[in-house]
Amino acid sequence: MNIKIRWCHKLEFGVPRLRGFWLPEGGTPSEFRINPKIKYLCILLFVAVTLGFLNGCVAPGGVDSLKITRNNIDWAMVHYNNRSAFGTVTAEEKASVQAAYQAYQTAFDEAFKQANGNLDVPTPTNVTQLANQLMVVLGSIP
Numbered sequence: 246m247n248i249k250i251r252w253c254h255k256l257e258f259g260v261p262r263l264r265g266f267w268l269p270e271g272g273t274p275s276e277f278r279i280n281p282k283i284k285y286l287c288i289l290l291f292v293a294v295t296l297g298f299l300n301g302c303v304a305p306g307g308v309d310s311l312k313i314t315r316n317n318i319d320w321a322m323v324h325y326n327n328r329s330a331f332g333t334v335t336a337e338e339k340a341s342v343q344a345a346y347q348a349y350q351t352a353f354d355e356a357f358k359q360a361n362g363n364l365d366v367p368t369p370t371n372v373t374q375l376a377n378q379l380m381v382v383l384g385s386i387p
Contacts, residue, residue, distance in 0.1 A: 309368050309373070349375040349376055
């Protein structure tokens with residue numbers, strides 16, 4: 246088996262191709278084009294996946310659902326409770342976090358009751374504001 250490898254004189258995508266390895270003997274780069282239907286299908290699939298990632302888990306109208314708000318606060322409170330368990334939180338910081346969390350929890354429970362136990366409804370404005378205030382208090386703890 247005698248394989249002849251020669252440099253292709255044409256550049257495709259800026260990379261020189263080898264005859265006999267990338268191209269059949271006597272072939273040209275124009276013979277190896279992607280089928281347009283497959284190319285457009287790949288582009289459409291890429292756009293659909295990208296839009297799916299950009300959309301994420303946001304409820305209609307660009308407002309987070311009660312479930313997402315609860316999860317965000319829960320993760321932040323777990324982090325705070327871990328730091329508190331190691332004794333790195335002062336009494337004043339604990340008091341401010343407890344006050345902010347109590348206000349948030351009361352508003353969240355009321356919104357949950359008004360939503361008839363459905364966590365997929367958009368978060369009311371007052372709950373969002375209290376959740377943001379709690380996150381600011383948690384973020385201010387060094």
